[in-house]
Amino acid sequence: MKAFICTTCGTQFAPSAAPPDACLICEDERQYVPLTGQAWTTLDRLQLSHMPIFRYEAELMAVGIAPAFGINQRALIVPTAQGNVLWDCVSLISDAMVGLIQGIGGIQAIAISHPHYYTTQVEWSRAFGGIPVHLHAADREWVMRPDPCIQFWECETKEIAPGLTLIRTGGHYEGGTVMHWQQGHGGRGAILSGDLLQVVADRKHLGFMRSYPNYIPLGARAVEAVAGRVAPFAYDAIYGAFWGGVIPANAKRAMDVSVARHLEWLERPAL
Numbered sequence: 001m002k003a004f005i006c007t008t009c010g011t012q013f014a015p016s017a018a019p020p021d022a023c024l025i026c027e028d029e030r031q032y033v034p035l036t037g038q039a040w041t042t043l044d045r046l047q048l049s050h051m052p053i054f055r056y057e058a059e060l061m062a063v064g065i066a067p068a069f070g071i072n073q074r075a076l077i078v079p080t081a082q083g084n085v086l087w088d089c090v091s092l093i094s095d096a097m098v099g100l101i102q103g104i105g106g107i108q109a110i111a112i113s114h115p116h117y118y119t120t121q122v123e124w125s126r127a128f129g130g131i132p133v134h135l136h137a138a139d140r141e142w143v144m145r146p147d148p149c150i151q152f153w154e155c156e157t158k159e160i161a162p163g164l165t166l167i168r169t170g171g172h173y174e175g176g177t178v179m180h181w182q183q184g185h186g187g188r189g190a191i192l193s194g195d196l197l198q199v200v201a202d203r204k205h206l207g208f209m210r211s212y213p214n215y216i217p218l219g220a221r222a223v224e225a226v227a228g229r230v231a232p233f234a235y236d237a238i239y240g241a242f243w244g245g246v247i248p249a250n251a252k253r254a255m256d257v258s259v260a261r262h263l264e265w266l267e268r269p270a271l
């Protein structure tokens, strides 16, 4: 039995004798099955075909994969008074990666923004001794490899370590979550946003979409709800999901301007 990994979204499924019939995450309207068809790999094969990248993104050590794999997000390692927390996840995990991360203190917990980044979360948990993986319960149906390490949380916020608070924003996914890091950026705070708040190409604005590959925007009420749930928290930086996707200062203003721009364009009359 092998735990197959979808090569388009990087999600690992529960062990099975044959590859799953389909990837439910890629068949959803927020993702896609490539024209070349559904394809699968395994962690063993990924360890031979790909290698890890460790690099600082602003204040945080980030972990990614080369060459690009799946959605190609990178994860972030966030320090707290109770040890490090891994924010979001990538499909590759290996003994070498575990050794390197142990060298900077290991990780005590994992929190993931939404199902596109669940990837090999169970392998990561087990590699660090069965640490908890915090997922919002509203996205429970998208867990393709159930495991006791997964701790579903409910309601709107949850503090998982001193100064580290998960915030359900909804939007892209109903259980979509960002994480507030109170001590970040000199105590001014940071938001780790996955693609619930998408740091866009100019690194000065954010995008708000139900689907990024299929260009389905969020409506006005959904964007207002996302903004309202983040508004009570103090922050100066936003870390998005992809390499280089960081707004390093004045991020609260970037959020306000981006929300206003999005809402304005939704309401423009025909040109």
Ligand SMILES: [Zn+2]
Binding pocket: 006, 007, 008, 009, 010, 011, 023, 024, 025, 026
């Ligand atoms: Zn997939």
Ligand SMILES: [Zn+2]
Binding pocket: 114, 116, 172, 195
């Ligand atoms: Zn996504």
